[in-house]
Amino acid sequence: MPFKAPHVSFVSFAVEVSPSGSTQVMILETDLHLNPKHPSYNHAAIEHLIASAQNYIQDTMDGPVHIRIVTTRSGEV
Numbered sequence: 001m002p003f004k005a006p007h008v009s010f011v012s013f014a015v016e017v018s019p020s021g022s023t024q025v026m027i028l029e030t031d032l033h034l035n036p037k038h039p040s041y042n043h044a045a046i047e048h049l050i051a052s053a054q055n056y057i058q059d060t061m062d063g064p065v066h067i068r069i070v071t072t073r074s075g076e077v
Contacts, residue, residue: 030069032073
C-alpha cells in the first residue's frame with residue numbers, strides 16, 4: 001500500500017546501520033517549510049503529516065522505523 005498524504009511529493013525507504021543494529025527509515029519529501037521561524041511554517045500541517053506517517057508505519061511495517069522529513073522548498077530562514 002503506497003503512502004499518500006497532502007504536501008508529500010516523494011516517498012522512499014532506506015536502512016540505517018549502526019554497531020547496535022539496523023533501522024528502517026521512511027523518507028518523505030514535502031513542500032512544507034520545516035523551519036519554525038519561516039513565515040510560511042505551518043505547524044498543524046506538519047503535525048498532520050507526522051501523524052499520517054506514524055499511522056502508515058504502524059499499519060504496514062514491522063520493527064523499528066524512523067521517519068525523516070525533508071523539504072523541497074528553498075529559502076529556509
